[in-house]
Amino acid sequence: MELRSSGLWLLFLCALGCVTAEEDKKVISTIGSTAELSCIYTPEKKFILNKLRVFWQIADGSKPCSVVHTFNSGHENQSEQCADFRNRTRLFQDKLENGIFSLLLLNVSLRDEHTYRCIVQKKDVVFRVIHNADVALKVAANNSLPVLSGPIRIHPNIGEEVTLSCNYSQGYPKPNIYWINRTDNSSLHPSSLKIIQDNDGTYSVFSTLKIEANSDIKIGCIIENELLQQNLTILYSENVTNSNSTRSNLLDLNEPGAQAGGVLAIAIVLAGLAVLTCWLWKRKFRHRRSYADVQQNEDGAQQNSK
Structure with missing residues (x-):
């Protein structure tokens, strides 16, 4: 049976x-x-x-x-x-x-x-x-990249307190977050950290870091997925002076896209310089040729008058 x-x-x-x-x-x-x-x-x-x-x-x-x-x-x-x-x-x-x-x-x-x-x-x-x-x-799940944003003030001064924010969503299992100083690879303690589980079961991370601005700020935010043994890294870089500053938010420099973008930008600049040089040379050549023609005509006219 x-x-x-x-x-x-x-x-x-x-x-x-x-x-x-x-x-x-x-x-x-x-x-x-x-x-x-x-x-x-x-x-x-x-x-x-x-x-x-x-x-x-x-x-x-x-x-x-x-x-x-x-x-x-x-x-x-x-x-x-x-x-x-x-x-x-x-x-x-x-x-x-x-x-x-x-x-x-x-x-x-x-x-x-x-x-x-x-x-x-x-x-x-x-x-x-x-x-x-x-x-x-x-x-x-590791479906998104972390987003790192800098201070609201566009040009912070040396010694001024700077707040950085690092946000990440749709991660699973519960991720770990690390702040590092890329100038010496030291660990930094976050000023605030909140990790919440969304309705779909994935996790979102919200963290801030407060530091004192110096002449060369290089801060990294790392999101670690232990199960996948994978780290997602985003960098914040800023050169600060008393009068002005320049800054850029960069993805992980180990990513091929970052290197390829830099090479492409250099190639475009070099191509532009080559075109400009060629145009100036042609213009100068035409000017010399035009001047020579005028001089030849004037000499001919003087000989005819004699």
């Missing part, structure tokens, strides 16, 4: 404790991307698909509906699939017979952050579990 409910099947299997192989893995995926949850078993010979069952479920008990994907005796079964996963899961159909039971999860969102369990059954006389794998899916 076969159990009709895949959920009951899984409970029954756990009660028997008949798992023969286990995997524990962690997968990191970003919001909106496709995650591959690995479940691989190497058979002695190819599986017969109508004697195979593959169950994917949420293993951490965090949701009332736990069925993610079911493959039963050669056919996909979506009748008990949770609504959150409808039309978002795929098995590698052409690789099942070779023991590749990995699951593709499309359009990943924060609500997909769970531990998933893959259970594989093979039928000899009855179905029995031959493989079990747990995969923890961690979701991350």
